[in-house]
Structures are given as structure tokens and as C-alpha cells.
Amino acid sequence: MANKRRDFVKQSATGLGAFLMSNLAHSSPSNASPGNVVCVGGHPDDPESGCGGTLALLARAGYNVTIIYLTTGEAGIQGKSHSEAAAIRKQEALNACKIIKAKPVFAGQIDGATIVNNEWIDTLSKLIESEKPSMVFTHWPIDSHRDHQAAANLAIQAWFRSNQKYPLYFFEVSYGIQTTGFTPTDFCDISSTQAQKREALFCHTSQDPADIYDIVHADMEKFRGRALGVKAAEAFVRIQDNSTLFNGLLPK
Numbered sequence: 001m002a003n004k005r006r007d008f009v010k011q012s013a014t015g016l017g018a019f020l021m022s023n024l025a026h027s028s029p030s031n032a033s034p035g036n037v038v039c040v041g042g043h044p045d046d047p048e049s050g051c052g053g054t055l056a057l058l059a060r061a062g063y064n065v066t067i068i069y070l071t072t073g074e075a076g077i078q079g080k081s082h083s084e085a086a087a088i089r090k091q092e093a094l095n096a097c098k099i100i101k102a103k104p105v106f107a108g109q110i111d112g113a114t115i116v117n118n119e120w121i122d123t124l125s126k127l128i129e130s131e132k133p134s135m136v137f138t139h140w141p142i143d144s145h146r147d148h149q150a151a152a153n154l155a156i157q158a159w160f161r162s163n164q165k166y167p168l169y170f171f172e173v174s175y176g177i178q179t180t181g182f183t184p185t186d187f188c189d190i191s192s193t194q195a196q197k198r199e200a201l202f203c204h205t206s207q208d209p210a211d212i213y214d215i216v217h218a219d220m221e222k223f224r225g226r227a228l229g230v231k232a233a234e235a236f237v238r239i240q241d242n243s244t245l246f247n248g249l250l251p252k
């Protein structure tokens, strides 16, 4: 029964998993880049923990990967001022992006005081559009952290402004603690980039990465990997456009 379930998941994974597999099979170092990928996260460490393995896999396949950090994690180190914490966490994010092979962009909002308004929708839309993405990743909007919600809501509005021209993939962070009510549509096998992801996350030394990764995300990867029958996976909810929303519910 387990194998049947895995076969079904593999066959029905028409999004990122299948997409990645077909692209990786055909990509070679001499080929032109297959496209651009953008990830929007609330704080330094969120993109790495939510989809760092997938981003590393895409970078390896030749995609240009950009990570937009909505804030610089100003409120994230006890006993440090906002400017001190931001400097530390910016450097940690730069180190992590080097390992993932992503380009970091800091949008300039403040940790714990994020804003969703028309001006910021304009700003985020322009930042995302300037990368000409073929796919965008962001937080699942039902998350206990308001900054994660803000990042998700800004990315969702940017996606509508783009006329939904790229698929939007929501990732989970610390499921059950932060992300809630998340039922994946797509899985990505990150067995070959799991160690790279862990190394990137461990660049965030100010954030107790052993707690984030070894206690929480490593178990999530193992659990999500079971859906594919692989060692480790990251899971996503994919929204494409209105015409595909109900595909999975209709009989073939």
C-alpha cells in the first residue's frame, strides 16, 4: 500500500517536483539559464528553512535565484539594538546565500513592525518583477508570525498584479509552531541538497539553528520525504492561476 501511495504522489506531482526532475535531466553547465526564481521571506533564516533545499537545487540546475528578505531581523537578538542585530543578521544571510548560490535582496522593512499597504505592494511588486521570475516562493499566509503573513500578503498582491503569470509556491516554516493548516500540493526531493540547506541555515548562528533545524525542520523533511519515498523533501502549496485551481478535484 505504501508503494502505491508513493506512486500516486509521484504521478500526481505535476508541479515543482516533476518540473524540477524534467529540467534537471536536460540541464547542463553549458546551457543558458532556464529561468529566474524569487523567494520572499519575512526574516533572514525563513527562506533557508522553508525552501533552502529546493532553492539550492534550482541554483544547481542553472536558475538565477534571488532571495528577498522583507526585514533584516532587527528584533531577533536579545540585548542588541535594532541596528546591531540587523548588521549581524544581514551578514548571516549573506553567508547563507553564498552557500545556496542565491542573490540576497533586503527590502528594508523592520522586524516586528511590517507593513502591508499600497506603497509596499508597489515596492515588492517592482522588486519581484525586476527579476522576471518564472516561479515565486513565499510563506504560507496562515502563520503565527505577522511578519510572515506580511511577506505572504505582499507576494500574493504582487502575483495578482503580474496577472498571475508565474506559479506561486507557499512554503512551511516550523509546522505546528508557526505554519498552520498547510496541506501540500507539491513536494520536492531535497535529498541531494539537504546538507547544503543545513549548512546555509547554520549560518544564522544568532538564531539557534540547532533548534530550528535539528529539532524541527529535519523532522519535517523526513516526514515530507515519506510522501515521495525519499530521504528528505520540502512541501509546497502551489497556486497557479484561476483555470488550474480545481484541476485536482475534477475527474479525468
Ligand SMILES: [Zn+2]
Pocket (backbone or CB within 6 Å): 042, 043, 046, 145, 148
Ligand atoms: Zn521568520
